[in-house]
Amino acid sequence: MAEQTHKQYLRRVTYVSTFGGLLFGYDTGVINGALAYMSRPDQLNLTPAVEGFVASGLLFGAAIGSFLGGRIADAQGRRRMLLVLAIIFFFAALGCAVSPTASILIACRFVLGLAVGGASVTVPAYLAEMSPADRRGRMVTQNELMIVTGQLLAFVLNAILGVTFGETGHIWRYMLAIASLPAIVLWFGMLTMPESPRWLVLNGRISDALEVLKKIRSEKVAISKFNEIQDNLEAEKHIEKASYSDLATPWIRRIVFIGMGVSICQQISGVNSIMYYGTQILTEAGFSTEAALIGNVANGVISVLATIFGIWMMGRHGRRPLIMTGQIGTMACLLAIGILSAMLEGQAALPYVVLSLTVTFLFFQQGFLSPVTWLLLSELFPLRLRGMGMGCAVLCLWLTNFCIGSAFPYFLFTFGLSFTFYLFAAVGLLGLAFVFKFVPETKGRSLEQIEHDFRHHGEATA
Template sequence: MNDTAAPTSFLRKIIIISTLGGLLFGYDTGVINGALPYMTEELGLTSLTQGLVASSLLFGAAVGAVFGGRLSDYNGRRKNILYLAILFFVAALGCTLAPNVTIMVISRFFLGLAVGGASVTVPAYLAEMSPAKRRGRIVTQNELMIVSGQLLAFVLNAILGTTMGHIDGVWRIMLAIAALPAIFLFIGMLKVPESPRWLVSKQRNEEALQVLSKIRTESEAKAELEEIKANYEAETDVKQAGFKDMATPWIRRIMFIGIGIAVVQQITGVNSIMYYGTEILKDAGFTTEAALVGNIANGVISVLATFVGIWLLGKIGRRPMLIGGLAGTTISLLLMAVFSSALEGSPALPFVVLSLTVTFLAFQQGAISPVTWLMISEIFPQQLRGFGMGLTVFCLWIVNFFVGLLFPMMLSGVGLSGTFYIFVALGIGAIAYVAKYLPETKGLSLEQLEQQFRNHGKKPEEKKAEVYSKRA
């Protein structure tokens, strides 16, 4: 018992500290949901400038994801998260003190750089610190922290909106709170080690063994170090991973799958609810204060569903979980579209819409989001991880950016019902993509996954048999 207690305890500390980056990710993306109605009145926002304020963070996140991946390869995962904590703090203060729309958009862009960097670096760090058998649950704890950050934002928005909504600048208080977790993240990351896989990539094998010895038993640490070293030595052909390596078929296949997973997660329309949930409920018939309170249900179900998702990842495969989640979200959106039209003007409509957004988020956060962030963190080999995750999450945030920018205009242009019909069509396309292209990755180490991709999905023994049959 004593042999495993210390490694487990230290690994738990690493998980808690590093996932504060996920908490910041969630709070900073969720806080705009409640701040936007008050900001709209004070800064005189239109549907276009509403979209710009919400989506400027997302565009920044797209850029941050690309550079975050490359910088984490260069500086190390731990040091990169330290830099991101500083950026989170400075940008949060910029948003809080913004005197006009221009400064707000610029500050939100820089906040997005931090969010994007965290969305790449934290899952990669967790995946590289985790034992293969526990990787699914550990990496998806970052997703739990993301939705917890969003719930925290929704709760604080509701409290501040209902008690201080009559005070000018209440939205500034909502935005300022994000500076506190950034301080805790910075202090905490000073006390945790660097990723052993990154250390091996820099020929710092002794340090890597020291880190592994703190989070594994002695025998596991030595065995895992040898596996990492052997895998790294076999990757000399992609040592300087970049766009030129896309010419290699197995790398191109990984990138196609990674980008596809990222796009699939966003075209469900989840972030239209996470960013504009208050506006959706107001459009359905709630008052601003009632919408803020009702929106807490979206945050609560997101957290509870993520617990279920973490549990499910240990029980069933990634493919069936993702397909089931997409089926649930698509049906929920279809019902929202139908009832938004059929019950227009009815006092029951806001409650129907709220119950359906809760159902939608149960499927999204209980299946789609955990699988997305886990697979993005695990399918890329070490030498491709920074570039691959950076490009993949860049595409995720770009799609997210367009959803955030266009949603207010779609809402005012084609209405609630028409907007959700568009997402239904996209959901059907997402199900078809996953069913055709997504491989199963459950139960394989990062190194075994790489070998399967190199062998075009065949197991090593199948590949050998194929070679021998060709020779014969």
């Protein structure tokens, strides 16, 4: 009975905290449908270039939020950080919804991005520190599932609102305002959640840490885990953390370079051009706005199903084969969109062909490329490089996301559907070459073995 109570408490911790992931997904996905309406002449009358900044303003904020979020959470605590992020999510979402001009909307999207970036590093850290070792993988990957679920929720609500009230130009304001509701759930939910026991021990709150551990484990296991946390923290005191000056060391520079490259490769596949601008892509192919909103739901559904499939695949196959399969699959889909959109231009079949190819693209992206990227980053950096390496890698990921998000509407408007996707396919080929040449296999290898390999390679090439 006690074990069942512990499991129920852990499930509640997981569901509440991953509302941060749900908000991450909704706020990045909702712009997909809202742009079509806010761009109208009787609304904000956005040019393609301004559309890019509206979508990517959040991404630039997320780059800063992710870079600073971990440090703030370390200083103030995971729980307190998530409470603050919930407040930012709430007011920034309402600010976006009532924005009278594009400039104010971009500013509010930037603030919203700070919360998205902060959640992207704080929620996984909180889950990892709350979970028992045998449930850590499931609890942490639940956040990734909630992110794509949030995107699916945005696509579904966009479709419902667009089809039902599409003639009302300001419907985009309601699409953006809905994001405030999960923020309320996150805030009230986190009021009932405990602080991470590891953070409590680190800050000398010993009795509080033991009390939290006893809520999620039996008393005997809780005491054992408490001693383990103390031992690990004591060991970490003697580990000299890497700083940016250590990049002068060849093997450290190489491993950070690979981490940054893996992050960039995940983004240059063009995944977020589909997640942010799917409606524009499908209307460019020939769908009406309302039909494109409905079609986007298929993209959201396949993202959720493919993520579940990817989590299953990661436990059975090596990282390199999976990430290269994802890159080859996404490149093939991008190339097919470019070729067929030129061959079938003006024909009734084109929008359905493009929709089927975007769905297939997302299967390869979310089932192979995206989940393996995050797993690879978590395995690639030895402990002393973890803070600096992950900081550099995640910053590169968000900045690449920002560049693609801001440039895509301009490319689509200036060069058309075919050329834009030819460009993504060509850049994806460079990503595949990078992984093939530089990225090591990490499955089944300890952090110490990985570090030894990089050190040995650095000495051999020095």
